[in-house]
Amino acid sequence: MFAKQKFIAAALSGALLASGALLPSVASAQEDIKFYFPTSVQGRLALIMKEVVNEYNSSQDKVHVTAVYTGSYAETGIKASAAMEAGNPPAVAMVGANNVLDFVQKNQIEPIAGFLAEDGSTATQFLADFWPGVHANAMVNGDLYAVPFQNSTPILFYNKEAFAEAGLDPEVPPANWKELIEMGQKLVKKDGDQVVRYGLEFPQQVGYGNWILQGFVMANGGQYYNTEYPGEVYYDSPATRGALQFYDDLAHKYGIMPDTVTPSSQVATDFFSGRAAMMVSSTGGLGNVRDNAQFDYGVAFVPGNVRNAVPVGGASMVIFKGQSDAQRAAAWDFVSWITSAEQLGAWSRVSGYFAPRISSYDLPEMQAFLEEHPDAGVAVDQLKYTRPWYATFNYLAVAQPMGDALQMVVSGKATASDAARRAQEEADKILAPFNNSVGYPVE
Amino acid sequence: MKSELKAWVYLAPALFFLVMFTYYPMLQVLWDSFFFKAYGQESAQFVWFDNYKRLFADPAFSQAVRNNLIYALGTVFPSLAVGFFLALALMKSTKFRNFARAVFFFPTLVPLIAAAALWIFVYFPNVGLLDYYLGKLGFGPTQWLGDSNIALYSLMLLAIWKNAGFYMLFYISGLQGIGEEYYEAAELEGATWFQRLRYITLPLLGPTTAFVFIIALIHVFTYVDHVVMMTHGGPIGSTNLVLYYIFQNAHEFNDAAKATASTVVSVGVLLAISFLSIRTMERGIHYES
Amino acid sequence: MSTNASRKRSLPAMLLFFIIIGSVTVIWSGPFLWMIIASFKPQTFGGLDMASLAPNFKPTLDNYRMALMSAEFGTLYINTIIVTFGTLSVQLVTVVLAAYAFARLEFRFKTLIFYMFLMQLMIVPPILIVPNLKTIVSIGLDDTLVAVMAPYFASAFGIFLMRQTFKSIPRDFEDAAVIDGCNWFQVLRYVLLPLAKPALVAFSIVSIVAHWNEFLWPLMVIDSPDKMTLTVGLASFTRAAEGAADWGLIAAGTMIVMFPLIVAFVLFQRQFVSSFMFSGIK
Structure with a gap:
């Protein structure tokens, strides 16, 4: 259990240290570098990150890192990229794992191989200690460009008390879509016409919702996008249409989930207040659930259909071009430190994200933690089913039509096949200029 | 000659900045709107009206235009009406009325982004301020921002709350400018409350209404902070407004071509409105000076 | 009209009036009441029971402590003050000079140029974010506070307002000053500006409020977090806290951003109200 008092005390001391760092420093050989970082699911992770960076700063005297909180994954990507264009990039940034491709395309980040060579290592050797599921998003055209830092997958949280109340076995969560529907229907509770408890909720805002949908599409046997080439998405494929049909049925045929768009903040609140018996959400929110759920909850794999499959999410460290040699070295020193097995393990324990390094789980602290929190173990066990997060050219634009499509289906504004067809048409239009060698849209 | x-x-100074940040960009954006620069390419190609074709073929753009019209109608008239009636009620200066005026006016002063931050909670389903107190009155929860049929109206309500107090001020000063003698004369004639409103107050407030109307119009086309903060144009694009569409294409979607073309279209519409409203304003100025 | 009408209101009508206006006032202030109460409220699990306006809890400063730690409000404040007052000082110069020219001098194309300015009342800078960003980048000003201010240096509204004000001042005053040997600057400084003070104050307040509150343009033009303004900082702060349903934190952050406005408004309410009114009648 992450004690709030302790956290506040630690954060306070961190803030004191940070304010000390603001004072004009005496001239020294210290290399000052900037580090941009986002938070995705929990804002207070920003405070803990500053504390971690302070720990690094006081652990040695060669490098001083200024940690700058830059908002969401999308905002951080936009800001870091714009800062690079303006000639003032941060040395290091933590960016959404599927954002790496975009930076490589704009020729803004350093390949990691160069740093590894200086340490007498290679990308293959380096990646051997990382879970296979996180490799793809860190690589572009076979070269490593990012070091995975925090990773997550969608996971199923369920309220054991609600299960018991509905006459279900609290130790047996749904394992597939069929069971999800059966149990979901039993879990719905009504007061007259008013639903007071839904069977299931999951985030549906553009971005987060696309990520969850990708999981359902892959569980339905599909690909969602071309993992080999970032100019193609499979929005109008049988598996995608099937996943959207499943949404439609959950919302309208069975009434298991609301027929309006639920953003992640509402999903979490509804789960905590008992208004949603199950939620599919990021493992990055595990810490939040641990702190806030006032009831017995369980954690399970996201139910599969033809197979179990979840996309990996999270963020990775990248190093920007345009640095002096000293800054480059400082940046790599910091990245190496913060992505060490110990640091990744510690970050995993406070946040709920899983540690991308396999050796983090061999550490005694980590094993003790897993024993105490079996829910974190479920997230790790699910890793064998992970696949890369969709990454395409101009992915924010490409995500929008599918985000709209899933919302249309949930709101009953379009059938699954209509929505899928429209999303595909729009995405194709957006991708056309990238795919067309003339660099000019096809009519 | 001197x-x-x-x-x-x-x-010179004012003219310099006016040209630099209003007229030059207007020409610049018009020129740019005929070019297309592909991702990763160095130079842009002249493509005639292709950007406009792409723009008008984009369902998200037509939706944003439609939304903006609904938003304009549903925000401008109600907030003017609310402002007017508040002014009628609070025109006379008493302690209570001054306090009430302050309450209605205060939302005008706060940043729209801060108001939006508060209203995220106001609109939060079940546990939010609105649902919590509506629940006490026996109403069920509503997806104020999650239901694509409702979300735009929720943003309108926020805009009315934010701006009505501003318009109220203009109406109060307008009302105070109307001479007592009109009402005294009307009273001698035996005019009813409604007749006085209809035949004296409203006509004499014409210039005020015209002025406030224009300010309100500017508001609905140039403030989308709440969209950025609360809905990102969703769900299903139901709260996407034209300026947000421009922002999204320029800032997030790497589609400068669509952003320039839609800027030209909005500038065109605003120019048309200003040509019409300058007449009104001129009349307003003559009334006052 | 209500001055007349109210004289004759009967007691029940008055009562009804106060009940209606009173309850509308309470509803209107709801979001602010909630902000103040929630900002001192201990965080309940998952943000439940945050809506109650009943002060049935022990007030805490935890939300403020957390808010101050999660965002660099000090930097945000300094940047916002620089932007707000920097914009205003340049505006005052450009506006007064231009308004004087329009009010007192004859020159060719006067009407045309006046209309060119008037047009800017509608074609306001936010609409032109795309080309303006291009201009700013091309002159190398992107990611600077000057870039946030520059598009507002010429204010059509200010010129319009000051021109009306100058026109309403009889020329005799200036003529007398000129006869006394004053040059144009002295005339402006000692005759026109003092007489136009209410309008200047009104314009300043309106300008300060507008630029304190500006969001979209600084969001576009600023990339470095250490150059962000309060509104931009509040937006990313709020989105992060919303993810964890940390409503008390959002309330405290919003309160921190609005605090100077609340204080200024309480202290100078009359001034604020009359400034905004003044800006309307002219």
């Missing part, structure tokens, strides 16, 4: 030179010297 006056002529002097005038230009005095005008």
